[in-house]
Amino acid sequence: MRYWLMKSEPDVYSFDHLVADGETYWDGVRNYQARNMMRDDMQPGDRVLYYHSNTKPPHVAAVAEISRAGYPDPTQFDPNEKYFDPKASPEKPRWYVVDLKPVARLKQTVPLADLKANPALEGMLVIKKGQRLSVQPVDKEHFDAVVAMGGGLAG
DNA sequence: GCCAACGTTGGC
């Protein structure tokens, strides 16, 4: 099993929204590095730190789980979609999604500043300056440390 | 609102 961090702007798609939906496909990723991870590396059962970006403060909010491995992003084929890609076709898809379902909130959210302040998280991608990848691999040790910083899983 | 970081595009 692998561990990941996925960023979402809470105004766009918060963890609460995921809970309300029960499950979602993670559409709209248009970055090749992130695409490759979703297409090639993510497997059902993998655990995900659900990170809220572009909010004050940015923070890890919850844990989610991959519920379906990578498959072509349906939004790339639809001209009415924001994420339509004219260079993609069902025969030659460019972009991939995974399905995600909620596991649980952390008892307390963990702000980015706290992640940066924890020496045990040295090397974690999300705390690096200029790191914009919206899907990132996370070491198990780092994953467990972040969950512990959040007081464990709620409920 | 600013701007650093960085990925992508397109002219040459």
Added chain:
DNA sequence: GCCAACGTTGGC
């Protein structure tokens, strides 16, 4: 194939 221009991300 280089690289300048441009667009986006996302913290601050």
